[in-house]
Amino acid sequence: MERPRLGLRAWTGFFFLVTTLGAEWKMARTPLRANLRGVSAVSKEVVWASGTNGTVVMSNDGGVNFYHRPVPGGEALDFRDIEARSIDTVYLMSSGPGDASRIYKTQDSGGSWRLQLTNPDKDGFFDALAFWDDSRGLVLGDPVNGRFSIRITEDGGETWRAVETEAMPAARAEEAAFAASGTCLSVAPGGLAWFVTGGAGGGRVFHSRNWGKTWTVEETSVPHPVASSGLFSIAATAGGWIAVGGDYRQEVNGAGNLALSNLQVKAAPPIFLSAVVWRSAKEAIAVGPRGTFRSTDSGQTWELASEEGFHTLSTTVNGALFAAGARGRIARWD
Numbered sequence: 001m002e003r004p005r006l007g008l009r010a011w012t013g014f015f016f017l018v019t020t021l022g023a024e025w026k027m028a029r030t031p032l033r034a035n036l037r038g039v040s041a042v043s044k045e046v047v048w049a050s051g052t053n054g055t056v057v058m059s060n061d062g063g064v065n066f067y068h069r070p071v072p073g074g075e076a077l078d079f080r081d082i083e084a085r086s087i088d089t090v091y092l093m094s095s096g097p098g099d100a101s102r103i104y105k106t107q108d109s110g111g112s113w114r115l116q117l118t119n120p121d122k123d124g125f126f127d128a129l130a131f132w133d134d135s136r137g138l139v140l141g142d143p144v145n146g147r148f149s150i151r152i153t154e155d156g157g158e159t160w161r162a163v164e165t166e167a168m169p170a171a172r173a174e175e176a177a178f179a180a181s182g183t184c185l186s187v188a189p190g191g192l193a194w195f196v197t198g199g200a201g202g203g204r205v206f207h208s209r210n211w212g213k214t215w216t217v218e219e220t221s222v223p224h225p226v227a228s229s230g231l232f233s234i235a236a237t238a239g240g241w242i243a244v245g246g247d248y249r250q251e252v253n254g255a256g257n258l259a260l261s262n263l264q265v266k267a268a269p270p271i272f273l274s275a276v277v278w279r280s281a282k283e284a285i286a287v288g289p290r291g292t293f294r295s296t297d298s299g300q301t302w303e304l305a306s307e308e309g310f311h312t313l314s315t316t317v318n319g320a321l322f323a324a325g326a327r328g329r330i331a332r333w334d
Contacts, residue, residue, distance in 0.1 A: 025292070025308050025323065025331040028063045032328025038082035038093075038182045039324040041314040046087045047332075049324045050079035058110060060087060063322070063332050069110025077102065081129045081182030083137070091116075091157060093129040093139065095179040101126035103139060105157050116157040124149055127177040128185035128195070138212040140185045140195050143171035148195075152212050167214040172201030174227065180248065181275040181312035183233040186241070196243050198230020205234065205243060205259075220259040231259065233275045235284060242299040244286050246272035251290050260299050267301040269293040275313045279321065285333070287313055287323055 038050035048058045049066075054075040057066045071077070077094040084090045092104040092113070101119035103126075106112060119126060121144045131137035135156050141149030148171055150163040176199045177184045185195045191211035197204050203224035208215045222245060224230035232245040246257035254270035269286060273293075276286040284295045285305070292306040310325035321333035 024334055025306055026063065026334050027308075028059075028066060028330040028332075030057075030066055030328055030330065032057070032066075032330075034328050035311070035326055036324035036328060036330065037080045037180060037311045039312050039314045039322050039330070040082045040084040040090070041316050041320050041322045042084045042086060043316055044318070044320040044332075046084070047314070047322045047330075048082050048084045048090055049322075049330050050082040050092060051324070051328075052078050055079065055328075056082070056092060056110065057330075058090075063330065066330070067110075069106070071104055071113045074102075074104070074113075080127075080179045083129050083131050083182075085131065085134055089134070091129055091131065091137070093126055093182075095126050097125055098122040101141065103129065103157060103160075117151070117160045121149065125176075125179070127179040128182050130185045130187045130193070132187050132189065132191065132211070136191075136211060138185075138187075138193065140177055142176045146170055148177070148197075148206065150212055150215075163212060163215075169206070169215060169217045171197075174199045175201030175204070178230070178232045178245075178248075180232050183235070183275045183277070183312060184231070186234045186236040188237050190238070192236070192238060194234050194236045194241060196231035196234045196245070198224055198232060198245060199227050200224060200229075202230035205231070205241070205261075221256070222259050223256040229256075232273065233286075235276045235278045236261075237278060239281070240298070242276050242278070242284055242286075244273035244276045246288075248272055248274070251288060258299065263298055263300055265300060269302045269304075271309075274311050277313045277315045277321070279315055279319050285313060285315075285321060287311070287325075289326065292323075 034051040034055035036051035080095040081093040103117040125142040151160040193208040228249045229247040234243045240261040258268040271290045273288040287310045289309040293302040294305040310323035
């Protein structure tokens with residue numbers, strides 16, 4: 001596949017960090033200072049990241065070079081999630097009150113962007129975006145009129161249909177989703193979808209088995225006493241899920257930061273966690289601002305993998321893993 005001709009400036013070079021497990025985060029050297037909460041890996045070579053101040057960057061060589069791919073007129077937007085379907089086709093979601101929540105799409109590797117959806121609810125707030133394939137996807141928003149807002153597309157984002165209120169269990173007072181990593185929403189083949197909630201009314205897992213058209217909800221044991229606490233991220237497959245979180249105002253406190261769908265947690269990481277991904281049937285990686293942890297027993301026990309912390313993670317089917325975080329930091333796991 002021919003690589004696109006990328007304009008705008010690029011940054012080159014990596015430095016290395018050795019970890020306790022013999023692997024390492026390979027850190028990109030960029031002058032970015034944005035707070036990055038969106039990252040999407042297509043392959044070991046292609047990765048996209050997004051964040052504050054309209055920041056959108058991509059690499060097509062495994063992170064050796066990163067290129068600005070800005071959205072015209074989007075300089076003030078906070079791009080909290082990005083979903084790359086290929087090197088060319090990418091969906092970008094901004095978070096904010098009302099019409100500051102938007103979805104854009106590019107089909108030419110960021111050479112141009114088209115606005116697909118502006119949140120029509122003045123009290124709404126987009127939290128995360130996910131796609132099952134090139135046509136079917138959904139966007140999650142905070143509760144409006146007592147229900148979480150779900151909009152579904154079946155034509156690659158050309159149209160977005162709101163899920164009927166009666167198809168969604170009622171939200172509790174002070175329950176919301178955290179737009180902290182683009183991973184509070186997860187999908188799996190066959191129309192499966194999950195999202196997790198936080199806030200004083202949160203700590204729950206919502207689940208759909210029919211492409212987001214109807215939902216059920218279940219409790220977890222994760223405490224959520226205040227607005228800054230609860231579940232922040234979920235990694236889910238048909239075989240089970242891991243959900244992580246804690247209290248983002250207490251980054252070095254790991255109390256109540258982990259829930260599993262069908263196993264018992266034996267030893268959780270001792271920090272707040274903002275994102276988790278599966279790398280295989282038993283291996284999972286979780287990050288928070290204060291470190292990276294790895295489990296090889298489906299989330300029951302965890303080991304410190306690196307003291308480097310991030311906001312968000314993305315992995316590919318062949319195990320490539322990228323992370324992004326504060327002050328424009330982007331890294332690849334080797």
